[in-house]
Amino acid sequence: MKILVVMTAKATLHLLDGELHPSGFWAEEFVVPYTLFKAAGHAVDVATIGGQVPTVDRTSVDPQFLRYVRPDGSEDTDAVSAADYVRVIEETPQLQRPLAVESLGEKDVAGYDGIYISGGHGAIGDLPKSDELAQVLRWALAQDKPLATVCHGHTALLGLRDGEGRWPFEGYRMTAFSHAEELVTDMAGRLPFVLEVELTRLGARYEKAEAIWDSHVVVDRKLTTGQNPYSSKALAETFLRQLATG
Numbered sequence: 001m002k003i004l005v006v007m008t009a010k011a012t013l014h015l016l017d018g019e020l021h022p023s024g025f026w027a028e029e030f031v032v033p034y035t036l037f038k039a040a041g042h043a044v045d046v047a048t049i050g051g052q053v054p055t056v057d058r059t060s061v062d063p064q065f066l067r068y069v070r071p072d073g074s075e076d077t078d079a080v081s082a083a084d085y086v087r088v089i090e091e092t093p094q095l096q097r098p099l100a101v102e103s104l105g106e107k108d109v110a111g112y113d114g115i116y117i118s119g120g121h122g123a124i125g126d127l128p129k130s131d132e133l134a135q136v137l138r139w140a141l142a143q144d145k146p147l148a149t150v151c152h153g154h155t156a157l158l159g160l161r162d163g164e165g166r167w168p169f170e171g172y173r174m175t176a177f178s179h180a181e182e183l184v185t186d187m188a189g190r191l192p193f194v195l196e197v198e199l200t201r202l203g204a205r206y207e208k209a210e211a212i213w214d215s216h217v218v219v220d221r222k223l224t225t226g227q228n229p230y231s232s233k234a235l236a237e238t239f240l241r242q243l244a245t246g
Contacts, residue, residue, distance in 0.1 A: 001113040001243060002043040005034065005094075006101065006133065006156065009052035010122035015190040024055035026120035027085035028229045029150050033116055033236035035088060040240050044094065045112075049126045049133065051100030057120050060229070061085050068184075070230050071214040102132040109139040114243050116236075119151030119177070119229075124192055127156040134159050141168055148239040150226035151177045158198055170203030174225040175218045178208045181228060 007030060013023040037044050048054050059065040063078040070078075089095060109115075115137070117127070127133060133156055140147060141160075149157065154176045162168050179196045182188055200206050208227055209216035216227040217234045224242060226235030 001041070002045070002111060003037050003243075004104075004109075004112045004115045005030070005037075005044055005046045005118055006115060006127070006136075006153075007046065007048055007054050007098075007118040008120055008122035008126055009048035009050065009054050009098075010125035011055035013121050013125050013187075014192070015187060016192065017190050019190070021121075021187060022058065023122040023125070024057040024120055025060075025118055025122060026151060026229055027056050027060040027089060028081070029119045029153070029232050031085045031088045032232040033118070033148075033150075033239070034092065036233070036236040036240065037116075042113075042243075045099055046092075046094035047099040047101045047104065049101050049130050051098055051103070053096060053098065055122070056085075056089055057122065060120070061089075069213055069228070071211055074230070101130060101136060104132075104136050106139045109136055109145070110143055112140075112145065114146040114148065114239065115140050116239060117147070117149040117153035117156050119149070119153040121152055121187065121191075123152040123155045124195075127153070128158045130156075131159075144222060146222045146224070146239065146242050148224040148226075148235060148242075149176075150232055150235050151228050152195060154195055154199060154225065158202070167202045169223065171205065172223055173205045173207060173218050173220040174199065174223065175207045175209075175216050175227040175231075176225060177228055178212065180208075181212050184212065 012020040063082040066078040
């Protein structure tokens, strides 16, 4: 099987107060699913807007920061995890030579068994603004491809519309990075939009874990969604099961 991983290429995020905030993709949300996909024997391609080399959010490989983005009482493997994230990122050739989303056609999409959209706050800056990515996802939906997204990867879904102008995921159960989790980041109140609010506005039946940073995964039809970085492992495992069953 072959999986397409879509990820942000933005290294900074333009906040409402004008600050260009250092950002990028969140290491755990790429490394953990990628590692599990490869271990399951799947070929993996990476694509970004413009084929730009993606930038890792430096806080996502800082063991002193990682303790703040996992649930209370969870095991402290932050130093080991951060080192592993850095190693995998450095050793993954697809990250150095990603495909350009704009280069993908309908036949290319047909060649993938599923599409996974990785997250990170940087995704807010480019994924929802790409007409070409929206077209890739429309082809994937038309071909009944399984989709998975985690955290802020859902921003890629915001601009999708069907032939009647409706959001194709209206009425779907899903999760995503929560407003409560946004409020404890240093960007609270300064983001261009809050993902939970936008998904709910479009008609999603939004769900979340009882405690912030806890793992939460939702499956509705061919869409698998994960709430936050800590959900990456469960999301990838769930997605792999969905791919196996078609």
